[in-house]
Amino acid sequence: MQVILAQPRGFCAGVTRAIDIVERALARHGAPVHVFHEIVHNQWVVDDLRSRGAVFVQALDAVPDHAVVVFSAHGVSRQVMNQAQARGLRTIDATCPLVSKVHQQAQRFVRQGRTLLMIGHAGHEEVVGTMGQVDAPVHLVSSIDDVQALALPVDAALAYVTQTTLSLDDTRAIIGALLARFPDIVGPEVDGICYATQNRQVAVRALAAQVDLVLVVGARNSSNSNRLREVAARAGVPAYLVQDEHEIDPAWLRTAPRVGVTSGASTPELLVQRVVAALGVLHPDPLTPVVQLPGVREDVSFRLPAELALP
Numbered sequence: 548m549q550v551i552l553a554q555p556r557g558f559c560a561g562v563t564r565a566i567d568i569v570e571r572a573l574a575r576h577g578a579p580v581h582v583f584h585e586i587v588h589n590q591w592v593v594d595d596l597r598s599r600g601a602v603f604v605q606a607l608d609a610v611p612d613h614a615v616v617v618f619s620a621h622g623v624s625r626q627v628m629n630q631a632q633a634r635g636l637r638t639i640d641a642t643c644p645l646v647s648k649v650h651q652q653a654q655r656f657v658r659q660g661r662t663l664l665m666i667g668h669a670g671h672e673e674v675v676g677t678m679g680q681v682d683a684p685v686h687l688v689s690s691i692d693d694v695q696a697l698a699l700p701v702d703a704a705l706a707y708v709t710q711t712t713l714s715l716d717d718t719r720a721i722i723g724a725l726l727a728r729f730p731d732i733v734g735p736e737v738d739g740i741c742y743a744t745q746n747r748q749v750a751v752r753a754l755a756a757q758v759d760l761v762l763v764v765g766a767r768n769s770s771n772s773n774r775l776r777e778v779a780a781r782a783g784v785p786a787y788l789v790q791d792e793h794e795i796d797p798a799w800l801r802t803a804p805r806v807g808v809t810s811g812a813s814t815p816e817l818l819v820q821r822v823v824a825a826l827g828v829l830h831p832d833p834l835t836p837v838v839q840l841p842g843v844r845e846d847v848s849f850r851l852p853a854e855l856a857l858p
């Protein structure tokens with residue numbers, strides 16, 4: 548049995564920065580440090596930070612007055628920012644700079660007088676945050692059917708922004724449907740989908756072409772991990788999302804001499820290595836040396852908030 552790893556996979560620059568922010572906030576301010584929502588969508592990461600003093604909350608009401616609170620990598624609405632300020636909370640913003648860029652695009656389009664559409668998944672924290680960054684109604688579009696159902700005049704002045712972790716193919720199709728129905732629409736093409744999402748989708752497609760089965764290591768609520776599984780499945784191989792090695796079903800391996808493994812942008816490499824080790828035990832055939840495909844080498848990094856940048 549051969550295990551082939553996709554490249555790139557795992558942590559992106561926004562996730563690395565967000566985790567670094569919580570760790571530095573703990574070192575600087577001491578425990579507890581409250582974090583609004585999961586800092587990134589991965590249970591292992593959340594549990595690890597919790598064990599070191601992070602307290603994850605779903606609402607600011609759960610944060611004591613004047614406490615330190617970190618906003619997650621997915622970003623928050625203006626309402627949450629205003630509520631934190633009104634409560635006198637000491638906020639540290641771990642919003643990924645690429646999500647902040649989408650916030651700024653959205654605000655610019657609204658200032659231009661355009662009605663804003665958001666291409667994304669209902670209920671995802673990033674989508675809720677971005678839609679809440681503008682003082683105007685925003686129409687959420689998740690599919691081509693949603694485009695056809697939009698109750699807007701065809702000559703309306705529109706603009707769209709996208710969630711950063713969508714499927715490139717699906718988003719292109721939705722943008723195509725928008726352009727076909729609404730001639731006066733502007734937007735950032737698929738550039739709103741971040742570099743890490745794009746690179747991992749290209750890499751998993753290359754991986755799927757060489758294997759009999761793809762395992763994506765990632766959390767069930769991780770948007771980009773789910774998209775990786777979809778891209779692999781659409782390439783024609785069975786593909787499963789597993790949170791860790793315990794979720795591998797040995798039955799998947801019986802007819803899969805070549806197993807491809809990748810991971811979402813919020814998945815620690817440690818979990819990938821545990822999955823690879825488990826494959827060596829669970830697979831009916833002996834494991835040959837693990838191979839990693841060539842792929843884009845990412846050298847992106849984002850600056851920390853000034854208050855945490857100094858050692």
Ligand code: SF4
Binds near residue numbers: 560561644646744
């Ligand atoms: Fe930022 Fe992209 Fe990573 Fe999300 S997936 S945190 S947008 S780099």
